[in-house]
Amino acid sequence: MRNTRYRLRTGVSRISFKTCIVADLHDRPYGQILPILKQEKPDLVLIPGDVTETLRAGEETTERNGLRLLTECAAIAPTFYTFGNHEIGGCHGNIRLSKMANEPLTFTLTSAWKGIIESTGVVLLRQSYTVWNGLAIGGLGSGLLNPGWKPELDWLDAYVSAKGYKLLMSHHPEYYDRYLRPYPIDLTVSGHAHGGQWRVLGRGVYAPDQGLFPKYTGGLHENRLVISRGVANTVPCVPRFFNPCEVVTVEVNAE
Template identity: 35%
Template sequence: MITTEYSVAGPAGISIAIVADLHEFEPKPVLSRLSEIRPDVIAVPGDLFENHEYGENLDKEDDSLISRLLCRIIHLANRLAGLRWRQKHRCSKQNAYDFLMKASEIAPVVMSLGNHELYLTEEDKAVLASAKVTLLNNSTVEIKNVLFGGIPSKQITGKIDTEFLRRFSDLPGYKVLLCHHPEYYDKLKSYPINLFLSGHCHGGQVRICNHGIFAPGQGLLPRYHHGVYDGRLVVSSGCANTASIPRFGNEPEVVVVRVGGSQPTQWPTSHKIWLNRNITSM
């Protein structure tokens, strides 16, 4: 696992750690990084849990026949290999609960819902409440003079709540939106929101010359797969490898965004920092 840091121009002076796509995997490596980083806020833009049914989380907006066929093949392979992978990696709901409880001791945690979170159980909700995690489900919270909003996957709601986005955009101050799907950005970028935090595509799973090969919802050679786009959209490669197809050229990562920062911080030697970029936001 690597740590990737971006410095973003802005008035807030706040550090945000992005923990995307943990998928109920062992959280100890992520928690260890967070303990060293000590961010002001921990943002979880979806797919912490695995509350879904295989085949129900295909993105219907990708109209490419080849892309949809590949997506279905990948989901079928994952379904067939699912039990083996879950046993091998000890993937379990308790891992997600442990992450929430321990991460909230490090910094305030905000979370939005991804396509693997079609529902939350009563136990899930109880743990979220006990850990004092703020679930941003078309809702807003202010932390350290920054407004955090979150929208759920359209695969949960059927549509993007544009009324919430309008209200959120009208609020004064620096605004950060958690949105699991980076492919939604083309429809969201017209809103005056300063920063978008996403995951979902696992860096393209296979990355060649630092470009992802395939992502659900975007198909082959996805536009938004990993990194920063337009100085506003930050896409994490995710914190776990849940697919039966191994990652290639694409290590799991914890992303740190420093709003109002200058140069990237020099982390302890236990970190591998591949990308240090200074970017400009709205």
Template identity: 30%
Template sequence: MKKNIFKLTTLCSFLLAGFIYRENNSISKTYIDYNSDKVPYNFEGFKILQISDLHNKLFGKNQKRLLKKIIQETPDIIVITGDIYYSYTHKIKNSLIFLKQISKLYPVYFVTGNHEQRDKNWEKHSKIIKSFGIKIIDNKMEKLRKKNDFIQIYGLKDPSFYDKKTRYIIFEEKLKHIKKYIDEDKLAILLSHRPEKFEIYVENKVDLVFSGHAHGGQVRLFGKGLLTPGEGFFPKYTGGIYKKSDTTMILSRGLGRTIFTVRLFNKPDIVVTTLHTKK
């Protein structure tokens, strides 16, 4: 009897370990279609692949598995919404390996997250990232052109870089300032690490936001996340698509981990968004 119990316990332990490993190392894909009359004709079918919260996680030797998943989608651009650095181990090497390789294949746009703010060597690391040809668009705007058409992409530096007492005031002021230079007749895409500031994006009439930070709620039950860094327990924003007024937010569940080492029912996630002209 005891031997049978031991065997059963051992089997269950192996099955549980295998499940947890798969949950934390299998890469899932979320597909979203974004329709707007602000999408120019020449950007019909334009594909944006989002990476978020990599946190120095390794997916195969030299990030081979992650790169393969991305290449399968043939994106037009890559957007990275912060937290490539992992402040709990103070490491970034695996993320830099990924960035160097992906930048050879696609245009890449990047904004900082709160973990970059904790990186004491961020100035050095940001220079390395820029040397790959990646554009860090913290509080900056770029135009993406196809033939005679263009769309706009702009980013917000993570508010953790500002003084704690005024960081969210400055965060919104930076958004308002960049918006002055936006052509409102053309699609403008915002990259911002913070999904919990969705109402600020709505109030400032942002068209489309790509965000991260929430890690899908770390543990997902019945399609809802349990805990996020920005909202605590039972958060409102954990992953997927959110719409209000004329603003749409696409929220990645991220690839890496936060202070909690385990993701459950919440596999690492990349998001593939295709733009469509509303007819």
């Protein structure tokens, strides 16, 4: 597990913070993540989705690694969380199957699941934001179950009008090109692409929703998009090559 570090300037006076980004655990073991978080002592932890798997009605449980990790993170620092496509049960395989069966996939977060997530101590942000210590922290969840796979963007106008440094979690990094670039958001953090699974000549080979040789698989882009390659190997039969799992630590300092 690598700790990848980026340093940025805010352009907003008096705002400085350190955050650790933990993306795409997919309920895998998380033991290597905690020492990094404890050593970094971040001001806040950001979890931009796919920490656990489908939050299906009737299957509510606390017995999942992803939920345990949420509790561990919240004990270390204030932790903010938004859903990826896996929490809402959306990936291209089952979307295709549902289309063939003519039964559209939908997702509703039950109050029992909501209670379980809240009991971990994290702040869940779904198409919403909160203002915390001068940071306007937003969560844009996956839109894979929506028509045209489009995320819900209508709340973003209110979000970007909020006072403070705009720090947005967007599970899908490709939303930056498709929707987010025009918005005055200071920093967007994403996951989902798993670094492209294999890395060849410094490029990821494949990412869901971007295809072969995708543009956004990791790293810092345009000084305002940070993408985690993820903290777990989620496809055991297809190992990651030259693509270590990573926690991403971002330090933002006032100019």
